[in-house]
Amino acid sequence: MKKILLSSTLCAALVYGAEVLPVEKRTFDQSKFIPDISLILDASYVDRSVKDDEAGHLELPGVAHGLLGSHSHGDSNHATYNANNGFNLNYAELVLSSSVDPFFTMDGVFHFSENGVEIEELFFTSNALGYGTRIKGGKFNSNFGYLNEQHHHTWDFADMPLVYEAFLGMHGINENGAQIQWTAPTPFYLMAGFEVLQGENEQMFGNETIGDVENPIAEGKDGPTLYVGYVKASYDIGNTTLLGGLSYAQGESRINHSADEENPHAFSGDAKLYGADFVVLHALDSYKSLKLQTEYLARELDGTQYALDSDANVIGSPAILKKQDGLYSQLIYTHDKNWRMGVRYDTILRNDIKTNGATVEQPSNLDKYTAMIEYHTSEFARFRVQYSRDNSMFNENGQREKIDTIIFQANISIGAHAAHSF
Amino acid sequence: MKKLLTLLILLPLTLLAHLNIAVSYPYIGALTKTVGGEHITTTVLAKGNWDPHFIIPRPSLIAKVRNADALIMNGAQLEIGWLPPLINRAGNPKTSPNTPTFLNLSHHIELINKPSEVDRKDGDIHPDGNPHFHLNPENILILANVIKEFLISIDTPDRAIYEKNYADFSKIWKEKMVLWSQKMSDKKGLKVIQFHDNLAYFNKAYGLSNIGTIEPLPGIPPSSRHTIKTIELIQKEQPCCILHDVYHSTKTADFISQKTGIKVVLMPHDIESLENIDNLASLFDYLTSAIK
Numbered sequence: 116m117k118k119i120l121l122s123s124t125l126c127a128a129l130v131y132g133a134e135v136l137p138v139e140k141r142t143f144d145q146s147k148f149i150p151d152i153s154l155i156l157d158a159s160y161v162d163r164s165v166k167d168d169e170a171g172h173l174e175l176p177g178v179a180h181g182l183l184g185s186h187s188h189g190d191s192n193h194a195t196y197n198a199n200n201g202f203n204l205n206y207a208e209l210v211l212s213s214s215v216d217p218f219f220t221m222d223g224v225f226h227f228s229e230n231g232v233e234i235e236e237l238f239f240t241s242n243a244l245g246y247g248t249r250i251k252g253g254k255f256n257s258n259f260g261y262l263n264e265q266h267h268h269t270w271d272f273a274d275m276p277l278v279y280e281a282f283l284g285m286h287g288i289n290e291n292g293a294q295i296q297w298t299a300p301t302p303f304y305l306m307a308g309f310e311v312l313q314g315e316n317e318q319m320f321g322n323e324t325i326g327d328v329e330n331p332i333a334e335g336k337d338g339p340t341l342y343v344g345y346v347k348a349s350y351d352i353g354n355t356t357l358l359g360g361l362s363y364a365q366g367e368s369r370i371n372h373s374a375d376e377e378n379p380h381a382f383s384g385d386a387k388l389y390g391a392d393f394v395v396l397h398a399l400d401s402y403k404s405l406k407l408q409t410e411y412l413a414r415e416l417d418g419t420q421y422a423l424d425s426d427a428n429v430i431g432s433p434a435i436l437k438k439q440d441g442l443y444s445q446l447i448y449t450h451d452k453n454w455r456m457g458v459r460y461d462t463i464l465r466n467d468i469k470t471n472g473a474t475v476e477q478p479s480n481l482d483k484y485t486a487m488i489e490y491h492t493s494e495f496a497r498f499r500v501q502y503s504r505d506n507s508m509f510n511e512n513g514q515r516e517k518i519d520t521i522i523f524q525a526n527i528s529i530g531a532h533a534a535h536s537f
Numbered sequence: 538m539k540k541l542l543t544l545l546i547l548l549p550l551t552l553l554a555h556l557n558i559a560v561s562y563p564y565i566g567a568l569t570k571t572v573g574g575e576h577i578t579t580t581v582l583a584k585g586n587w588d589p590h591f592i593i594p595r596p597s598l599i600a601k602v603r604n605a606d607a608l609i610m611n612g613a614q615l616e617i618g619w620l621p622p623l624i625n626r627a628g629n630p631k632t633s634p635n636t637p638t639f640l641n642l643s644h645h646i647e648l649i650n651k652p653s654e655v656d657r658k659d660g661d662i663h664p665d666g667n668p669h670f671h672l673n674p675e676n677i678l679i680l681a682n683v684i685k686e687f688l689i690s691i692d693t694p695d696r697a698i699y700e701k702n703y704a705d706f707s708k709i710w711k712e713k714m715v716l717w718s719q720k721m722s723d724k725k726g727l728k729v730i731q732f733h734d735n736l737a738y739f740n741k742a743y744g745l746s747n748i749g750t751i752e753p754l755p756g757i758p759p760s761s762r763h764t765i766k767t768i769e770l771i772q773k774e775q776p777c778c779i780l781h782d783v784y785h786s787t788k789t790a791d792f793i794s795q796k797t798g799i800k801v802v803l804m805p806h807d808i809e810s811l812e813n814i815d816n817l818a819s820l821f822d823y824l825t826s827a828i829k
Contacts, residue, residue, distance in 0.1 A: 217635070220625075240625070242624075242625065242627070242628050242629065242630055242633055243630050243633075244628070244630075245628070245629065245630050245631075246628070247603045247627070247628040247629065248628045249625075249626065249628040296626075296628070297628070298599060298600065298603045298626070298627060298628055299600075300603065300604055301600060302600065302604075303597060303600060304596035304597050304599055304600040305600070306596075306599075347596070349595065349596035349597055349600075350597070351595060351597045356593070356595045356596070356597070358596055396593065396595075398593055400587075400784065401587045401588035401591050401784040401785075402588070402591065404593070451758065451786075452756075452758050453758055492757075493657075493660075493661060493756060493757055494618075494661060494756065495657060495661075529657070532614070532617050532618060533618075534594075534617060534618050534619060534620070534621045534622050535594060535618060535619065535622070536594060536622045536626075537593070537594045537595060537596050
């Protein structure tokens with residue numbers, strides 16, 4: 116008996132290693148569970164033909180203002196990307212992602228800038244349901260259209276297409292909410308998705324109460340108040356991939372410019388956004404490709420416009436109906452792993468505004484032309500020069516200001532290898 | 538009419554009986570089909586003539602992953618730039634990592650050239666080691682065995698079929714390996730230059746020695762300074778030839794060839810990467826006769 120015990124102890128010692136671990140290794144080491152981490156820097160040098168102070172006051176008449184430069188909202192300073200002439204640190208993007216358990220993965224995307232930290236995205240995803248369904252919850256970029264879901268550093272230009280930025284602002288539809296997507300069991304790609312979102316886009320969708328709660332200018336509505344749906348399909352013909360999508364978003368709208376220094380105003384009503392996107396990519400070989408990307412957006416804002424005085428008293432409240440649409444179209448040529456170049460055309464096609472049923476004349480020919488060239492030293496570092504001529508901006512006197520901009524952009528990433536979506 | 542009706546009823550049934558296995562690269566597809574035989578269908582995601590590191594994540598690939606019953610990949614970070622988002626978007630639990638229907642082949646092979654230090658200043662390196670392990674014919678046998686075990690684990694009733702197919706393949710492959718060794722026997726010790734070290738396992742198997750690459754570091758395109766160094770190296774070391782993959786431009790290699798007089802030899806890395814290479818045996822037939 117003793118013999119057996121002894122030999123079994125000996126065996127165990129052999130299996131588990133007879134030596135005792137050194138002191139420094141006797142830890143509850145969790146380092147293997149560190150999520151994938153990457154840090155992406157986006158910085159630029161800007162040379163714009165208008166002064167910074169002036170740029171912040173330019174507007175796209177009847178559509179949006181504050182698209183360029185930086186401006187204050189009460190206490191907080193809000194800067195767009197590439198806001199200033201000279202050097203800009205647009206952001207440092209920290210991305211963390213890992214699986215949570217067998218059922219979920221979680222992704223976090225944080226933007227650190229000189230103004231603080233923003234949660235760009237923070238969501239959990241599940242593939243565990245099967246049948247081609249995927250669910251997502253948290254804060255995320257909506258899958259509306261083609262560009263909306265992509266992060267700034269994956270765009271082909273340093274700035275957002277005019278129609279996107281004018282209708283939805285520089286973050287696009289970026290909301291708290293829930294998403295369900297279903298990929299059909301078809302031999303080609305067919306996907307349908309639906310999202311319920313809180314609805315807090317400052318340019319187009321909103322549900323907040325404007326004015327004081329006791330005696331509001333426009334009453335708020337409890338969320339969620341934004342609903343998004345889309346269908347996307349893709350088909351390959353040889354080395355050419357076609358991808359098309361139709362999207363629709365509908366929700367409450369509150370646009371609050373009651374604190375503006377000049378012409379304070381507010382809008383309350385309903386908003387609808389229609390989108391159609393089309394992408395063609397032709398691969399010439401493993402690295403060389405030609406990509407055409409076009410998106411058309413149309414929106415309808417129907418509600419009441421409140422004109423305010425400097426003490427935020429309502430001095431007029433006409434019914435307003437805005438029907439606006441526009442598109443961008445871009446062509447990108449990827450030469451090899453080092454060089455890429457491209458051109459983009461932006462335009463607002465329709466800008467119909469009716470106040471109390473009467474048409475308000477708006478300027479036409481709101482367009483923009485952009486060209487860029489990129490050099491990649493590796494997959495992890497990209498340098499870009501971009502030139503644009505913007506004919507869509509007007510100053511406070513209603514005069515068109517043609518803006519020429521040159522942007523030198525550096526985009527550098529470290530950490531986990533990013534995988535590319537189509 | 539009756540015939541048509543029974544056909545219509547039976548058709549989906551026969552489809553159900555099939556296992557649809559998605560694989561990342563053509564060589565895995567061929568191997569899986571060989572072992573699986575008529576019991577499975579394979580769906581290959583990447584094209585054989587593309588750079589395996591850079592596959593365009595076309596949305597049609599999401600549909601292919603979505604409809605698969607299992608997924609077999611190469612692993613060792615070769616698919617890191619393109620496969621994860623496809624799996625993520627497909628909404629198919631059967632193709633998720635760490636499930637019984639997911640197979641990472643690299644876990645079953647002893648990888649070579651594993652870097653002792655992992656830093657991107659050394660280029661876009663593979664931290665787990667060189668992932669192009671299928672270019673050693675001995676590894677093909679190991680992989681066929683792994684795939685056989687995998688198929689048995691997800692479809693146990695058909696065990697006998699998979700075992701027979703594997704045994705048949707193994708016999709033929711071993712015979713071929715003897716032939717290839719004979720063909721390559723006089724090449725032992727030959728020095729070669731490559732564009733990227735994707736023939737590491739092939740070179741090891743047949744005793745070739747790689748003395749340099751045209752790209753200065755993995756994933757970093759050729760620079761003129763490095764090209765001059767390579768020319769000097771070739772003049773000093775006298776390698777037989779430049780073994781070049783099919784997907785990078787041979788521009789720099791042709792320039793070096795012109796300056797030094799050594800040949801550029803195209804070396805296919807996978808099935809379909811060159812015309813007439815339509816199965817695994819023809820891939821190795823070609824590779825073992827390419828160097829003259």
